[in-house]
Amino acid sequence: MRLRSLLGFGLEALFAHRLRSLLSLVGMSIGVAAVVVLTGLGEGARTYVTDQFASLGSHLLIVVPGRVETVGALPGIGGTPKDLTLEDSEALRREIPEIRRIAPIAMATEAVAHRERRRQVAVVGATPEFLEVRQLAMRRGTFLPPGELRRGSAVAVLGAETAAELFPGEDALGKVVRIGGLRVRVIGVLEPRGVQMGLNLDEVAVIPVATAMRLFNRSSLFRILVEGSSHTDLDRLSQRVIEVLTERHGDEDVTCLTQEAMLSSFSQILTALTLAVGAIGAISLAVAGIGIMNVMLVSVSERTTEVGLLRALGVSRDQIVGVFLVEATLLSILGGLVGTGLGLVGVRVLRLVYPAFPAAAPTWAIAAALATALVVGLAFGVLPARRASRLDPVTALNGR
Amino acid sequence: MIELAGIRRTFRVGDQEVRALVDIDASFEAGEYIALMGPSGSGKSTLLNILGCLDRPDAGTYRLAGREVGDLSSHELTLVRRHEIGFVFQFFHLVPRLTAARNVELPMLFAGVPRRERRRRVEAALAAVDISNRADHRPDQLSGGQRQRVAIARATVMEPRILLADEPTGNLDRDSSERVLEVLETMNAKGLTLVVVTHDPRVARRADRVLLLVDGQIAKSFRGSELPAGNLAALGLPTPPESTS
Numbered sequence: 001m002r003l004r005s006l007l008g009f010g011l012e013a014l015f016a017h018r019l020r021s022l023l024s025l026v027g028m029s030i031g032v033a034a035v036v037v038l039t040g041l042g043e044g045a046r047t048y049v050t051d052q053f054a055s056l057g058s059h060l061l062i063v064v065p066g067r068v069e070t071v072g073a074l075p076g077i078g079g080t081p082k083d084l085t086l087e088d089s090e091a092l093r094r095e096i097p098e099i100r101r102i103a104p105i106a107m108a109t110e111a112v113a114h115r116e117r118r119r120q121v122a123v124v125g126a127t128p129e130f131l132e133v134r135q136l137a138m139r140r141g142t143f144l145p146p147g148e149l150r151r152g153s154a155v156a157v158l159g160a161e162t163a164a165e166l167f168p169g170e171d172a173l174g175k176v177v178r179i180g181g182l183r184v185r186v187i188g189v190l191e192p193r194g195v196q197m198g199l200n201l202d203e204v205a206v207i208p209v210a211t212a213m214r215l216f217n218r219s220s221l222f223r224i225l226v227e228g229s230s231h232t233d234l235d236r237l238s239q240r241v242i243e244v245l246t247e248r249h250g251d252e253d254v255t256c257l258t259q260e261a262m263l264s265s266f267s268q269i270l271t272a273l274t275l276a277v278g279a280i281g282a283i284s285l286a287v288a289g290i291g292i293m294n295v296m297l298v299s300v301s302e303r304t305t306e307v308g309l310l311r312a313l314g315v316s317r318d319q320i321v322g323v324f325l326v327e328a329t330l331l332s333i334l335g336g337l338v339g340t341g342l343g344l345v346g347v348r349v350l351r352l353v354y355p356a357f358p359a360a361a362p363t364w365a366i367a368a369a370l371a372t373a374l375v376v377g378l379a380f381g382v383l384p385a386r387r388a389s390r391l392d393p394v395t396a397l398n399g400r
Numbered sequence: 401m402i403e404l405a406g407i408r409r410t411f412r413v414g415d416q417e418v419r420a421l422v423d424i425d426a427s428f429e430a431g432e433y434i435a436l437m438g439p440s441g442s443g444k445s446t447l448l449n450i451l452g453c454l455d456r457p458d459a460g461t462y463r464l465a466g467r468e469v470g471d472l473s474s475h476e477l478t479l480v481r482r483h484e485i486g487f488v489f490q491f492f493h494l495v496p497r498l499t500a501a502r503n504v505e506l507p508m509l510f511a512g513v514p515r516r517e518r519r520r521r522v523e524a525a526l527a528a529v530d531i532s533n534r535a536d537h538r539p540d541q542l543s544g545g546q547r548q549r550v551a552i553a554r555a556t557v558m559e560p561r562i563l564l565a566d567e568p569t570g571n572l573d574r575d576s577s578e579r580v581l582e583v584l585e586t587m588n589a590k591g592l593t594l595v596v597v598t599h600d601p602r603v604a605r606r607a608d609r610v611l612l613l614v615d616g617q618i619a620k621s622f623r624g625s626e627l628p629a630g631n632l633a634a635l636g637l638p639t640p641p642e643s644t645s
Binding site for chain 2: 002005009012013015016305306308309310311312313314315316317319393394397
């Protein structure tokens with residue numbers, strides 16, 4: 001018997017019970033669509049996060065206070081870490097010639113006000129090199145003036161959004177804003193840049209780092225960004241940074257994060273997340289499989305006399321198995337295809353609703369969902385098919 | 401053509417043994433027209449199922465066209481049913497979702513006959529039972545007699561040597577019965593061996609030979625034309641209810 005004949009016979013049987021077939025097909029579609037959409041979300045999350053870190057530039061080291069392992073262990077174990085200070089930053093630049101740029105950063109959330117308008121924004125204390133290290137560009141005016149690491153003049157550079165909100169329809173340049181208790185003059189506005197490393201660079205106020213530390217009444221830095229020259233080995237650079245700081249602090253109490261390390265650990269975590277939500281979706285595939293089995297069992301018991309007849313006509317047991325397996329598989333494959341379509345539409349809709357979130361169903365997930373649908377159809381079709389093939393022809397013909 | 405020797409078949413019903421067939425010896429010639437008669441439970445259907453290789457005897461030998469059926473594997477029996485034997489049932493057993501033509505096509509579909517050949521033979525088989533004009537009708541659009549003729553077309557489309565019919569007219573009115581019998585007899589006249597289980601003396605009387613089964617044994621064997629009119633009770637048979645007409 002040819003497969004085509006078997007397929008035709010199977011389709012006729014499914015079509016004879018349209019509603020029943022359609023319902024179990026819908027079950028399978030939902031399962032597959034769930035896998036496609038959920039992995040699309042997971043993959044979107046991964047892309048979203050890695051894109052943010054990728055935009056940092058690849059020669060960057062992030063020095064943070066405290067011993068932070070990227071895997072496991074809580075920070076701070078093994079003694080209280082000393083503060084990262086401006087002196088540390090200067091020492092690094094002095095002692096490590098491979099450093100091309102260095103940007104000590106102090107940060108806190110403060111209210112920025114102009115007349116009656118107030119906004120809570122992230123106030124970033126930085127140095128002129130921050131502009132290049134974070135790959136920012138100026139829309140208006142100039143960035144922080146060079147050569148005053150200690151002095152801290154009363155100037156600020158606003159993020160695009162902050163400027164627009166504080167000075168709607170006005171030019172912010174040259175105006176005076178209040179940050180905390182400090183009055184500073186706006187000398188520049190940044191180009192919109194969006195969210196980077198969890199910080200929305202459009203909603204910031206950048207002031208000289210010394211000014212910031214005075215404002216926050218703090219002597220410690222938030223972190224130090226270190227950019228190596230293009231041919232620098234980042235691992236060696238990070239080793240040197242730790243050596244210098246360990247010598248200064250008398251203990252190894254800082255951590256160097258590289259973009260690569262963060263990228264790969266985030267990527268790993270989020271791929272695991274994608275797999276996990278995909279697996280949750282796959283549970284609905286199993287449920288759909290049981291639905292198909294149920295429908296096939298009903299079909300077998302309804303068609304007992306048909307099975308008896310076919311046996312009398314010289315249809316072998318194996319062919320009977322084939323008849324019912326083909327029907328189950330048709331249901332699961334058709335359901336799988338419809339589900340893939342639905343899932344892809346769902347992902348599209350997500351992207352329309354949340355344009356910033358790059359939801360995209362990975363090809364491997366679609367292939368896996370379809371393959372699982374096929375396997376589920378076969379696996380859950382086996383039991384009903386075998387039951388049908390084992391019917392005694394004489395008893396089956398009598399409808400018992 | 402068919403030789404049965406010492407055929408025995410026993411069923412277990414609960415803890416009781418029911419002896420459906422006890423030492424049946426019989427032989428049928430090719431092209432013969434045999435009627436199996438007997439009261440309910442006399443083993444007619446069991447014998448028919450054994451003849452059709454749907455059931456196996458517990459003892460005895462069954463030779464079909466020179467082959468010992470008892471030696472065949474269950475797959476070989478399937479092939480015997482496919483190529484040597486046609487079945488016609490009291491309740492037609494047409495597949496309800498399929499048209500008449502599709503129903504007739506079924507055995508060829510599973511036997512792997514190519515499409516064009518299938519179509520040709522479906523047309524011929526439907527023409528032979530004079531129902532070509534109903535080829536695209538589903539069973540629920542056909543009368544009982546038409547359904548049985550479609551079933552006969554299906555039973556003969558693989559060109560078997562033997563046609564086994566279990567009360568083929570049991571559910572039909574007089575006119576339909578007559579047409580169905582004519583179709584069967586025409587095929588028999590062309591050499592098809594015909595074994596019919598029946599309660600209807602009008603059917604049995606037309607057979608070459610009547611085997612009368614009582615309690616799983618062949619009680620009498622005689623020519624169809626010798627079947628006594630009227631007094632069937634003398635043979636141990638119930639007087640058949642008048643077929644619906």
